[in-house]
Amino acid sequence: MSTSPPAPRPRIALVSFPGVRAFDVSVITEVWGVDRTDRGVPLFDLRRTAADPAPIPLRGGLALTPDRTLAWLARADLVVVPGLDDHLTPAPEPVLEALRRAHARAIPVAALCGGAFTLAQAGLLDGRRAVTHWNLVDLLRTHHPRVTVVRDALFLQDDNIWTSAGTAAGIDLCLQLVRTAHGAETAATIARSMVTAPFRTGTQAQFIEHPTLHTDRDADALASVRAHALAHLAEPHTVAALAARAGMSPRSFARHFRATTGTTPLRWLIAQRVAAAQKLLEQTDLPLPEVARRTGFGSEITMRQHFAAQLSTSPRDYRLAFHLTLDQPRVDTTRPHP
Numbered sequence: 001m002s003t004s005p006p007a008p009r010p011r012i013a014l015v016s017f018p019g020v021r022a023f024d025v026s027v028i029t030e031v032w033g034v035d036r037t038d039r040g041v042p043l044f045d046l047r048r049t050a051a052d053p054a055p056i057p058l059r060g061g062l063a064l065t066p067d068r069t070l071a072w073l074a075r076a077d078l079v080v081v082p083g084l085d086d087h088l089t090p091a092p093e094p095v096l097e098a099l100r101r102a103h104a105r106a107i108p109v110a111a112l113c114g115g116a117f118t119l120a121q122a123g124l125l126d127g128r129r130a131v132t133h134w135n136l137v138d139l140l141r142t143h144h145p146r147v148t149v150v151r152d153a154l155f156l157q158d159d160n161i162w163t164s165a166g167t168a169a170g171i172d173l174c175l176q177l178v179r180t181a182h183g184a185e186t187a188a189t190i191a192r193s194m195v196t197a198p199f200r201t202g203t204q205a206q207f208i209e210h211p212t213l214h215t216d217r218d219a220d221a222l223a224s225v226r227a228h229a230l231a232h233l234a235e236p237h238t239v240a241a242l243a244a245r246a247g248m249s250p251r252s253f254a255r256h257f258r259a260t261t262g263t264t265p266l267r268w269l270i271a272q273r274v275a276a277a278q279k280l281l282e283q284t285d286l287p288l289p290e291v292a293r294r295t296g297f298g299s300e301i302t303m304r305q306h307f308a309a310q311l312s313t314s315p316r317d318y319r320l321a322f323h324l325t326l327d328q329p330r331v332d333t334t335r336p337h338p
Contacts, residue, residue: 016049016050016056087117099119237296
C-alpha cells in the first residue's frame with residue numbers, strides 16, 4: 001500500500017548579526033522552533049542564518065550559532081528579522097542585500113520591534129507603512145524620513161513586509177504570521193503552549209504611559225462585559241446595551257473601553273466574531289450562513305465583508321485553505337453554540 005510523501009516543512013529564516021536582541025531571537029525560536037506535531041502543528045524548519053558561521057554574541061552572556069548562510073533565504077517561505085539592542089546598529093551589507101533579494105522574490109519579510117530599522121536600512125520600507133515601538137517612532141522617522149511610520153499599531157503589513165511594535169507585540173506578529181499561513185487554530189495552539197493570547201485587538205496606544213482613566217471597579221465591569229459578549233457572540237450587541245451592563249453611560253463606557261483595549265467596543269466585537277468564524281470554518285462543515293449566524297454577523301454577506309476587510313480573503317476561500325482534513329479532530333457541531 002503506497003503512502004503519500006510527508007508534507008514539506010515550512011522554512012523559516014531567522015536573520016542574525018551582531019546586535020540583535022536575545023528576547024526576539026527567543027520569541028522566533030519559541031514560535032517556529034518547537035516541535036508541536038503531537039498537537040497538530042506543522043513541523044517548521046527554522047534556520048539561523050548569518051553572513052558567516054561564527055557565533056554571534058547576544059546581550060546577557062548568550063550566543064547564537066548560525067547554521068545556514070544568508071544564501072538560504074532564497075529557499076525560505078518566511079524571513080524574520082529580530083529587533084536590536086541599539087536601534088541604530090548598522091546591519092552588515094550582506095544582510096541588507098539578502099533581505100532585498102528575498103523581498104524581490106516575493107518572500108514575506110517580517111521585523112520585530114527595532115528590526116524595522118534594519119529593513120529601513122535595506123530600503124525595503126521606503127514609501128511604505130511601518131510600525132515600531134512607540135518610544136522609537138520619532139527616531140525611525142528622523143533617520144528614515146521616506147518611511148511612513150504608524151504610531152500606534154501593534155503590527156501591520158505593507159507589500160508583503162511585516163513590522164511590529166515592541167517586545168510582546170513581536171509575539172503578536174509571529175502568531176499572526178502563523179495564522180496567515182497555517183490558520184487560526186494552529187496559531188491558537190502555539191499561543192496556548194506559550195500561555196499567551198492567540199491575538200490581541202487594539203493598538204499600542206493602550207501601553208503608552210498615561211494617567212489611569214478608571215478604577216479597579218470599572219476595570220472589573222469592563223472585563224465582565226467582554227466576557228459576556230464573548231459568551232453570547234450570536235446575539236446583537238450595541239454600545240448602549242454593553243454600557244448599561246457595565247453600569248456606565250455610552251460615552252464613558254466607550255472612553256474606558258478604548259483606554260483598556262486600545263480599540264472601540266464595536267471594532268473589538270468584530271475582531272472576536274471574525275476569530276470565532278475562523279475557528280468554525282476550520283473545524284466544522286457548517287454552512288456559511290450558519291457560521292455567520294453563530295458568530296453574530298447575521299448574514300453571510302456581512303461576514304464576507306468583514307473577512308475581506310480584516311483578512312483580505314473570503315470565508316469560502318479561508319475554509320478551502322485551512323479546513324481540517326478528515327483524519328483530524330473536529331468540533332462537535334451537534335452541541336449548541338453558547
